[in-house]
Amino acid sequence: MSTLTIEALRSGLVESVHAVSVAVVDTEGTLVAQAGDPGRFTWWRSAAKPFQALPLVQDGAADHYGFGPRELALACGSNSSEPMHRALAASMLRACGCEEHQLACGPHPPLSLAVADEALRAGVVITPRWSNCSGKHAGMLALARHHGWATQGYERAGHPVQERALTEVLRWTSQSRDAVRLGVDGCTAVCFALSLRAMATSYARFGISTEPAARRLREAMVAHPEMVAGTGRPCTDIMTAARGAVVVKVGADGIYCAALPALGLGVALKVEDGDGRCSPPALLSVLRQVAERRGLSLPLPGLGHHEAPVQRTTRGEPVGELRATGALRFH
Amino acid sequence: MSTLTIEALRSGLVESVHAVSVAVVDTEGTLVAQAGDPGRFTWWRSAAKPFQALPLVQDGAADHYGFGPRELALACGSNSSEPMHRALAASMLRACGCEEHQLACGPHPPLSLAVADEALRAGVVITPRWSNCSGKHAGMLALARHHGWATQGYERAGHPVQERALTEVLRWTSQSRDAVRLGVDGCTAVCFALSLRAMATSYARFGISTEPAARRLREAMVAHPEMVAGTGRPCTDIMTAARGAVVVKVGADGIYCAALPALGLGVALKVEDGDGRCSPPALLSVLRQVAERRGLSLPLPGLGHHEAPVQRTTRGEPVGELRATGALRFH
Numbered sequence: 001m002s003t004l005t006i007e008a009l010r011s012g013l014v015e016s017v018h019a020v021s022v023a024v025v026d027t028e029g030t031l032v033a034q035a036g037d038p039g040r041f042t043w044w045r046s047a048a049k050p051f052q053a054l055p056l057v058q059d060g061a062a063d064h065y066g067f068g069p070r071e072l073a074l075a076c077g078s079n080s081s082e083p084m085h086r087a088l089a090a091s092m093l094r095a096c097g098c099e100e101h102q103l104a105c106g107p108h109p110p111l112s113l114a115v116a117d118e119a120l121r122a123g124v125v126i127t128p129r130w131s132n133c134s135g136k137h138a139g140m141l142a143l144a145r146h147h148g149w150a151t152q153g154y155e156r157a158g159h160p161v162q163e164r165a166l167t168e169v170l171r172w173t174s175q176s177r178d179a180v181r182l183g184v185d186g187c188t189a190v191c192f193a194l195s196l197r198a199m200a201t202s203y204a205r206f207g208i209s210t211e212p213a214a215r216r217l218r219e220a221m222v223a224h225p226e227m228v229a230g231t232g233r234p235c236t237d238i239m240t241a242a243r244g245a246v247v248v249k250v251g252a253d254g255i256y257c258a259a260l261p262a263l264g265l266g267v268a269l270k271v272e273d274g275d276g277r278c279s280p281p282a283l284l285s286v287l288r289q290v291a292e293r294r295g296l297s298l299p300l301p302g303l304g305h306h307e308a309p310v311q312r313t314t315r316g317e318p319v320g321e322l323r324a325t326g327a328l329r330f331h
Numbered sequence: 332m333s334t335l336t337i338e339a340l341r342s343g344l345v346e347s348v349h350a351v352s353v354a355v356v357d358t359e360g361t362l363v364a365q366a367g368d369p370g371r372f373t374w375w376r377s378a379a380k381p382f383q384a385l386p387l388v389q390d391g392a393a394d395h396y397g398f399g400p401r402e403l404a405l406a407c408g409s410n411s412s413e414p415m416h417r418a419l420a421a422s423m424l425r426a427c428g429c430e431e432h433q434l435a436c437g438p439h440p441p442l443s444l445a446v447a448d449e450a451l452r453a454g455v456v457i458t459p460r461w462s463n464c465s466g467k468h469a470g471m472l473a474l475a476r477h478h479g480w481a482t483q484g485y486e487r488a489g490h491p492v493q494e495r496a497l498t499e500v501l502r503w504t505s506q507s508r509d510a511v512r513l514g515v516d517g518c519t520a521v522c523f524a525l526s527l528r529a530m531a532t533s534y535a536r537f538g539i540s541t542e543p544a545a546r547r548l549r550e551a552m553v554a555h556p557e558m559v560a561g562t563g564r565p566c567t568d569i570m571t572a573a574r575g576a577v578v579v580k581v582g583a584d585g586i587y588c589a590a591l592p593a594l595g596l597g598v599a600l601k602v603e604d605g606d607g608r609c610s611p612p613a614l615l616s617v618l619r620q621v622a623e624r625r626g627l628s629l630p631l632p633g634l635g636h637h638e639a640p641v642q643r644t645t646r647g648e649p650v651g652e653l654r655a656t657g658a659l660r661f662h
Contacts (some may be wrong), residue, residue, distance in 0.1 A: 011512075011513075011524075013512060015373055016585065042346055120451035121452070181342075184341070184342050185644070187645055188644045188648065191342075193342075193344055253341075253347050254347065271347075273603075273604035273606060274346065274606075275605075313518065314438060314462065315435070315519050319515045
């Protein structure tokens with residue numbers, strides 16, 4: 001079995017080890033490369049967001065409420081709760097006549113440590129519009145409003161909003177309803193369990209799709225990577241560096257998905273232990289290995305701190321780093 | 332190979348998996364039970380603290396500066412930066428004529444989230460005396476003062492303070508100097524790499540030692556578990572529940588060590604990926620398995636939330652839990 005591992009070093013010795021499962025597939029779902037268990041069945045978490053956002057565009061809600069690329073990128077993203085993110089989520093809610101208390105997502109410390117610290121220092125009460133999923137939830141409320149569906153319970157399995165998302169998940173992954181499991185995500189909305197291979201298939205397709213809704217979402221993510229994550233975060237930095245050559249989306253618990261449109265390939269990976277510090281170096285290792293093997297020029301400059309994050313003492317001295325080791329097996 | 336695993340469940344599906352290596356040994360270092368790789372060579376981190384604190388007592392510094400059981404427990408602990416911890420660290424510094432700026436440990440957000448939030452809300456500037464290692468460092472400064480050694484550089488390899496700690500580490504683990512590797516811990520002090528089996532051996536011995544210094548430290552930890560960690564943290568809660576039946580100390584990056592004095596056994600475990608949420612359920616599973624196998628009554632009441640921590644949504648609804656699976660192999 002081919003393995004991809006993230007090693008955490010301290011003073012030159014490997015201290016902790018993280019196994020990574022990877023599926024790289026084409027638009028037919030054929031495995032092109034793999035590591036660990038490419039069939040790993042797990043929760044897609046926030047890497048499903050582009051597909052959860054598709055009905056918003058397809059059904060005309062985005063146009064109806066005037067959502068442009070920035071709003072669509074926020075709907076596909078896991079944002080850092082920076083002022084620009086909070087303001088945009090609030091304006092999406094206003095546009096569809098909803099209020100913050102209708103958001104089902106709960107409050108949590110912002111994913112950006114700087115934003116979290118600042119909020120605490122300022123004595124701010126963190127409310128649902130600070131959720132990293134604010135864009136997804138505002139989009140779901142807009143979809144419900146547009147169709148005249150009840151907004152109450154929009155996040156739960158069985159609600160038409162979630163049925164629409166499920167339809168898109170099944171369509172893009174070519175999975176039968178029985179093959180996908182529904183659960184509850186951290187933000188209380190439905191999440192989906194399926195194989196890495198199925199996740200990767202949807203990204204391969206999403207990367208080159210000519211369907212207008214998919215194209216709008218993809219172009220929105222590429223044009224506004226700052227709305228997909230936030231200042232200094234991997235999704236934002238990778239898409240900024242790639243200048244359209246990749247579309248990437250992280251998920252909680254060690255999930256990362258990507259599309260490589262120039263190759264017609266999709267990537268899905270899971271850090272088996274769920275460590276979110278390890279999924280960015282794992283993804284960057286996979287992207288570089290695939291690009292090299294296929295002769296694709298993919299410079300991705302300025303991402304060293306995401307590829308090999310430095311570990312420091314409490315005095316700020318470097319004491320080690322995370323590093324990816326191991327090679328994908330290509331078919 | 333026998334395996335012990337911590338599984339993280341979400342909506343009934345295993346989302347992430349954490350492998351654990353375990354060594355359970357007697358005072359001779361003979362393996363009594365194991366899982367994964369009991370020979371795993373890794374950094375001992377803060378689970379070495381009781382042995383780093385031994386010279387403080389042995390060399391007469393603790394008596395000279397009037398350190399009682401509370402101070403000794405703090406020196407063996409990784410505290411939560413609660414007011415009682417900060418006050419005690421400050422009084423230890425005063426007792427040996429040192430000031431806070433002499434502490435080599437850097438500031439970091441308190442291990443207690445509640446304390447960390449409160450500090451930020453209050454606009455407090457976190458300083459080195461807030462370090463979870465404040466007791467260890469204050470003890471090291473006291474040792475240097477007592478011997479008339481330079482306080483500058485006390486945390487670095489080669490300084491007599493660190494040489495004394497190393498001597499105790501080698502003596503209690505029966506390791507040769509060549510078998511132990513020195514590195515830099517998060518708090519900038521020397522840390523030690525050795526096998527889990529060697530770590531467990533020292534705890535087996537520490538648990539029943541009649542050497543006065545070891546006994547004083549052990550009894551201090553058992554009498555003042557609130558100084559070894561803090562309110563609601565595993566070390567504190569486990570030793571409180573065990574009423575002297577176990578001595579336990581956590582280390583960063585998935586390390587946990589314990590002594591079972593009634594059985595003359597020591598335990599050392601490492602969550603291979605370093606996830607600190609998983610080491611308490613792993614330790615409790617090991618303690619229960621060993622006690623059951625050896626017919627030791629070890630009730631440990633009220634620890635369910637450490638044995639199977641519940642995962643919640645941002646709305647506070649339970650959505651899954653961590654659980655230990657797998658059995659130790661007994662010899």
